[in-house]
Amino acid sequence: MTHNTHHDLSRPNASQFNGVVLGYAQLPSAATDLILLGDLTGRYATGSYSRLSSDGRTVIPRGDRQGAAEHGHRITAAIACHVARAGGSIDQLTQLLLHPEHEGGRHTRSIALRSGQTRALDYIRRVWNSASKTISTTIALSSRHDAYEVLAALRDRIETTPWRGERGRTALRVLRAHLNFAETAGGPLHHASERQTAEEAGVSRTTLRVVYETILKPGGWLRRLRVGHGREGSTWYLGNGNIAGHGGPALLSRFRSTQFPPDPALGEWTTSETATTADIDSTVLSRLMGHDAFAHHALGSAALVIISALHVHPNQTVIELVGTTSVSRATTYRTLKRLADHGLIQHTGETWTLAPRALEGFGIRLPDADNDHTAAPAQGWTKVAKQHGTWGIAARRKALHTAERAAYQEALDRFAEHRSRAVVIVRDGRQVLVPVPRPDEIPPTWHAPDGRVLDPATGRPAADWRVATDGRLILITPSDQRSYDELAAAHAEALSEWESVA
Structure with missing residues (x-):
């Protein structure tokens, strides 16, 4: 059956919805196919039939009923989102689902x-409330051009949002890393692992998790839709930082920060010293933030935002920088002095600007420098990092992540190893499993170098036997992924049954 791009549901068609319509709303063809035919392509089956085990590292299969229920729930949630975006109601969703x-x-x-009509209606109401909340915080993208417009608007919003405090500036780095991934993916929905994001932002995984939980997630900037496992990274969605109940995402690094205004009863100023808007170039920030020179114990995040602000607006005073960077006055003075000592910035009178060659090597073009400025060129970024003792942090972090990935991959490979199908015989109308030696019971002389088991009678590898690389775990069939203790108990039971039959 061929569908148009959209179906006008104000004109019922018995071949489409059998009289169930959504007023004057329209649904895309993908939604009508999902309602009428179900998930034919398996798009919503990914991850439904497996889950993370209690250790949070290995993937184990769900039971058939659990997997089918998870798959069905994802289809139901997708239909609810389509109906909500089309302007439908919960009653119309109920008619579509119960037809x-x-x-x-x-x-x-x-x-x-199974549970009655009341339980089903309660389930529909919960799914509808979740879909309505999701639709209110997302935007429908009809083309790649629309996606890039949304990302450009989000970049402008990020650059004009005040990110106060050290934690706020770290959150800016993490958010900009995700924006890089989203621009590569072509939309707000993207995939990235924690290690990948930490390397891009130049922070540790611990710091990344802290700013995600305390700033980016509560502020509506970033949502993790699905936790990654196996060889798949997590699925993320970039928001607009405007969720109800959160006036602004740029939370202070500490609840009792010196950036709070003094007591009005003392007759002192009544607003914080930093402005309510900022103005930086996040593209410059994204290219610099992964370098060792901007690690926490080197120039830091404050230097990042100051350089980004001076790149977009040269010749700013300290008071102007406090407003455009959302960095406190004391930190601004301290950071400017540090940057000037390294020859990265220079000042004329009360205004500061970047040195002519400050950003060399990063593919960033500086505004035309004043010919009267004859300051020496900036020192190398590597030398700056070495002076602060942070040179090599990014390389060590990457090496650690590589080792962690290799160890995790090795664990997955061991877990995926399966030996050949077990021998089963039929006695008196019932199947009896022929017990085989457990791998830890096989003498070392029987082990072949390639992991197979040598037949002691012939000295040749036995095609039906295989030992896992950990020397203990053995999986009888590809669908059997029991633990070692469960396998040992099954072996004892099979041995007892075999002896009784024999």
């Missing part, structure tokens, strides 16, 4: 059949 000929509502009808 007996709509394959997309199978999960909801299964709940109604």
Whole structure:
């Protein structure tokens, strides 16, 4: 059946919705196919039939019923989002899901059949509330051009938002790293691992998690839709930082910070010293933030935002920099002196500007410098990092992440190892498993170098036996992923049953 790009549901079509319509709303063809035919492509099945184990490292399969329920829930949630975005109501969603000929509502009808109509209606209401909240914080993108417009608007919003305190500036680095990934992916929805983001932003994974939980997630800037596992990174969605109940994401690094204004009863100023808006070039920040010279114990995040602000608006005074960078006055003075000592910036009178060759090597073009400025060129970034003792931090972090990935991959490979299908015989109409030696019971002389088991009678590898690389774990069939203790118990049971049959 061929569908148009959109179906006008104000004109019922028995072949489409059997009289169930959404007023004057329209649904895209993908939504109508999902409602009528279900998930034919398996788009919503990814991750439904597996989950992380209790150790948070390995992936184990869900039971068939659990996997089917998770798959059905994802289809139901997708239909609810389509209806909410089209301006429909919960009553119309209920009609679509409970219609007996709509394959997309199978999960909801299964709940109604097992637990009753009331439980199914409660489930629909919860899904609808979640879909409505999701739709209110996302934007429908009809083309790649629209996606880039959204990302450009988000970049402007990031650059004009005050990121106060050390933690706020660190959050800016993490958010800009995710914006880089989103621009590569072509939309707010993107995939990235924690290690990948930490390397891009030039921070540790611990710091990354802290700013995500305390600033970016509560502020509505970033949402993790799905935690990555195995060889897949996490799935993220960039928001606009405007979730209700959060006036601004740029939280202070400490709740009792010196940036709070003094007591008005003392007759002192009544506003914080930093402005309510900022003005920096985040592209400059994104290219510099991964360098060792801007690690926490070197120039730091304050130098990053000051350089970014001076790049977009040269010749700023200290008071102007406090407003455009959202850095406190004391930190601004201290950071300017440090940058000047390294020859990265220079001042004429009360105004500061970047040195003519300050950003060499990063592909960043500086505004035309004043010919009267004859300051010496900036020192090398490597030399700056070495002077602060931070040279090599990024390389060590990357090496650590590489080792962690290799160890994790080795664990996944061990977990995925399966030996050949077990021998099963039929006695008296029932199947009996022929027990085989557990891998830790096989003498070392039987082990072949390639992981196979040598037949003691012939000295040749036995095609039916294999030992896992950890020397203990053995999986009887590809669908059998039990623990070692469970395998040992199964072996004892099979041995007892075999002896009784014999």
